[in-house]
Amino acid sequence: MRARQFLFLMIAASALIPETAAAHIVKGEAIGFLSGVEHPISGLDHVIAMVAVGMWGAQLGRPAIWLLPVTFPLVMAFGGFLGLIGVPLPGSEIAIALSGVCLGAVVLLESQPPLWVAAALVGVFGLFHGYAHGAELPPGQNALLYSAGFVLATGLLHATGIAIGVVHRWPWGRVALRGAGAAVLCGGAFFLWSAFA
Amino acid sequence: MKWRAAFGAAALVLLPEAAQAHLVITGMGPVYDGMLHFGLSPEDYLPIVVLAFFSGLRGSSAARMALGGLVVGWLAGGLVAMYVTSVSPELTSVATAMLFLVLGGLLASNFAVSARAVGVAGALLGLVRGLADLAGTAFSVPHTLTLIGMTASGFVVFSLAASLTLPLKRAWLIVAARVSGSWLAALGLLLLGWIVRYGPIVG
Numbered sequence: 001m002r003a004r005q006f007l008f009l010m011i012a013a014s015a016l017i018p019e020t021a022a023a024h025i026v027k028g029e030a031i032g033f034l035s036g037v038e039h040p041i042s043g044l045d046h047v048i049a050m051v052a053v054g055m056w057g058a059q060l061g062r063p064a065i066w067l068l069p070v071t072f073p074l075v076m077a078f079g080g081f082l083g084l085i086g087v088p089l090p091g092s093e094i095a096i097a098l099s100g101v102c103l104g105a106v107v108l109l110e111s112q113p114p115l116w117v118a119a120a121l122v123g124v125f126g127l128f129h130g131y132a133h134g135a136e137l138p139p140g141q142n143a144l145l146y147s148a149g150f151v152l153a154t155g156l157l158h159a160t161g162i163a164i165g166v167v168h169r170w171p172w173g174r175v176a177l178r179g180a181g182a183a184v185l186c187g188g189a190f191f192l193w194s195a196f197a
Numbered sequence: 198m199k200w201r202a203a204f205g206a207a208a209l210v211l212l213p214e215a216a217q218a219h220l221v222i223t224g225m226g227p228v229y230d231g232m233l234h235f236g237l238s239p240e241d242y243l244p245i246v247v248l249a250f251f252s253g254l255r256g257s258s259a260a261r262m263a264l265g266g267l268v269v270g271w272l273a274g275g276l277v278a279m280y281v282t283s284v285s286p287e288l289t290s291v292a293t294a295m296l297f298l299v300l301g302g303l304l305a306s307n308f309a310v311s312a313r314a315v316g317v318a319g320a321l322l323g324l325v326r327g328l329a330d331l332a333g334t335a336f337s338v339p340h341t342l343t344l345i346g347m348t349a350s351g352f353v354v355f356s357l358a359a360s361l362t363l364p365l366k367r368a369w370l371i372v373a374a375r376v377s378g379s380w381l382a383a384l385g386l387l388l389l390g391w392i393v394r395y396g397p398i399v400g
Contacts, residue, residue: 003201010205066372070305070379077383084390134390143395144239147387151380 032142036149039133040157045096045191046129047157052103052184053122054161055177058168059110064118065162073155075123076130080150083134092128092135097195099125100188107181110174203361227339231346234330235354240293241326241347242354244300247381248322249355250374251304252315253362260359262316268352270320274327275344279336289329290388290397296322297385304378307371323351 040046050072057068082089102121105111113121133150164180167173235241245267252263278284300318303310330347334340362374 006201006205013205066368070372070375073376073379073383074302074305074386077386080383081386081390084387085393134387137391143391144384144388147384147391148239148243150387151383154383155376155380 033145033149036146036151037153039137039146039150040153044187045100046133048184048187049096049099049103049125049129050154050157051161051164052100052107052181053126054158054163055107055165055180055184056103056111056118056122056161058162058165059107059177060112060115060118064115065165067115067119068122068158071119072122072126072158073151075126076133076154077151079127079130079132080134080137081130082127083131084137086135089128089131092132093195094192095125095128096132097188097191099128100184100191102188104181104183104185104188108178108185109181110178227342228346228349231343231348232350234343235347235350238330241330241351243381243384244293244296244322244326245351245355246358247300247304247378248315248319249358250362250377251300251307252319253359254304254307254365254371254374255310255312255315257363259312259315260363262312263319264352264355264359266316266319266321267323267355268348270323271327271348271351272323272344274324274329275331275347276327276336276341278328278331279334279340279344283332284328286329286332286397287392289325289332290392292325293329294385294388294392296325297388298382299385301378301380301382301385305375305382306378307375323348326351 040050053068053072057065079089103125106113106121137146137150165177168177248263248267249260252260300322302308303318327344327348331340331344362371365371365374
């Protein structure tokens with residue numbers, strides 16, 4: 001079967017799947033998979049930090065590039081768990097903004113610390129990001145699908161950073177990646193300034 | 198072609214769908230009702246896929262043990278729910294979230310456990326989901342057929358998913374499978390938080 005025929009078949013099959021009409025989805029309600037996907041990508045401060053983690057992993061190479069995508073969702077979900085059960089974690093907004101600054105800086109400087117230091121740094125920031133998401137999660141009709149969307153979007157943001165980081169293998173790519181790190185650093189600085197303002 | 202089919206199947210699975218907490222009626226009989234219930238219940242098929250990935254990475258012996266345990270456990274759980282007692286949604290919710298966490302953690306760490314232990318994990322998963330899916334139903338032939346439909350779906354999904362990881366040799370493919378484990382474990386943690394905050398959420 002040719003690729004075009006296969007694509008057409010899949011689109012037709014998708015269109016034929018029965019779907020419940022949801023005419024009035026309340027904004028912010030945890031109503032299903034797509035609202036869960038939307039949550040992590042709706043805040044730029046979260047997005048730049050998570051993408052930067054992927055880029056840094058690509059710069060660090062093996063085993064960090066494999067270790068980070070396995071551990072990061074777990075640490076972040078633990079933060080989300082703490083946020084959901086109401087454990088107080090003061091200063092999370094400042095820590096999130098600071099994560100953009102720090103992760104942008106390490107990508108800019110192509111920092112190569114020991115693996116445990118990199119994992120600890122990413123883990124601590126992941127905890128705060130997860131906490132902020134967990135504390136904000138609204139009640140809704142389908143927590144499982146919402147959480148699945150949330151975790152998937154988080155992982156894909158990370159994967160996006162790793163995909164961008166693939167350019168690290170070329171000399172021009174290394175410079176471009178450091179430039180992207182500088183952009184993340186600037187974004188983080190802006191959010192840090194906003195957090196204090 | 199194999200990857201296209203896998204991608205297409207994954208895309209279909211990820212389509213948002215309204216939750217149906219109780220047995221759905223397809224109009225095609227109780228066996229198909231059970232199959233459709235399984236297909237519409239991520240709390241049923243997600244841990245099965247992850248257990249299958251994990252047992253596939255541990256080898257064909259572990260995969261066989263897990264498959265056997267899963268089927269026997271699911272049937273036993275369903276029959277106990279119908280014949281003996283219904284377990285509270287609070288308990289099955291917490292047990293399901295814990296299973297997400299443990300099975301996801303096992304796959305994420307690619308933890309070296311014996312084939313027998315993998316079989317026990319499969320039996321536990323089957324037992325919990327069988328108890329949850331048939332909770333509140335009295336014994337009857339249609340409900341038993343529904344249970345068989347669910348169990349058969351679990352058998353097929355497990356076999357297909359395990360067959361994907363059994364032959365894996367490349368490191369990045371194994372890591373991709375392990376990442377799916379860490380995502381399920383993360384999901385389990387979030388579900389536990391949801392349960393603490395809002396009460397039982399998965400039946």
